[in-house]
Amino acid sequence: MKTLKISAVLIVFAVITAFSLKNTSEGYKIGDTATDFKLKNIDEKLVSLSDFDSAKGFIVIFTCNHCPYSVAYEDRIIALDKKYKSKGYPVIAINPNNPEISKGDDFVSMQKRAKDKGFTFPYLFDEGQKIFPQYGATRTPHVFILNKENNALKVAYIGAIDNNSQNASAVTEKYVENAVEALLIGEKPSLDFTKAIGCSIKK
Template identity: 65%
Template sequence: MKKIKFVVMFVAAVTLTAFTFVDSNKGYEIGDVATDFKLKNVNNKMVSLKDLGETKGYIVIFTCNHCPYAVAYEDRIIELNKKYKSLGYPVIAINPNNPEKQKEDSFEKMQLRAREKGFDFPYLLDEGQKIYPQYGATKTPHVYVLQNTDQGTIVQYIGAIDDNYSDADAVTEKYVENAVDALLNSEEIKVKTTKAIGCSIKV
């Protein structure tokens, strides 16, 4: 009987350790080098960071169709691309959700949404959900500002787009804009991480 208890306790300890190890892997932190990826765009073409040509960096946004937080930010995401693409920081939107769990986030619905809203930036499907865990994204939307340097593509900001998802006119802190503006002016980013507010990623 004691032997059985010992085996159960040992297995439980190993299992707990494994879960703790997995949970501790939270993706990128500020200063990390982000690796490239290749994902399918809504135009059915595969897109990677290097495919976007000569850039100073990227505004990578994990977002989706169905989440009310993501929907509330759609126009602001469009404006971010309009403002910063020509300055070297284009938007790259990635849908991290499993379409089997959330039908509104299927590739076909992504294509429809991109046409309806006139997205002029890549809207990519994280098929197999392989990329968002590398970044450590947990919400939609969740933003990563990346800067191209001699050391690689460095993560410089992680978090929310701004401080008021429900009312764009009531925003007092534009976190992403402030971060990109600082990089463009070769200045230190004052707020490098914020809490992403949105829907949990559907796995």
């Protein structure tokens, strides 16, 4: 009987542990509080979200140099930053890829890409790949819009930038813009989750 009780306890513990690990490995959900980070920018300075005192929130985008989807979205990402940075929602781009696996995603290549394209936003390197799993990012690009609420950063939108990764002129739904516009007037985005379309993050 004692052995059966111990076995039952172990089974329950294993189920709880597995469930907990499953949840924590999936990253943020809508409404979760995002923790700050400190990552190296292309100017070799460390950047944290807390550095942006006047920000109302952030458009955090996991992206990279080589992925065709990321490349296709570069101009649109720059446009998002130019449109919303002055309104309190700057773009923070993060390269989550392991440069040993993904050639062309090393720090020097990031610096060159940012200069060639004229990035107007921080382009950070997730060295050691510690941040993207916290968020639950799986693709490049993958967007997480954060909104400041009661001195905390709450996840307000997760997913794609818009509904056409290949042709900017054919976009009919601007997911990120719509979400930020809603937040600017104090409302929650009517669509807060979409499927991110892009290259898998290289670990």
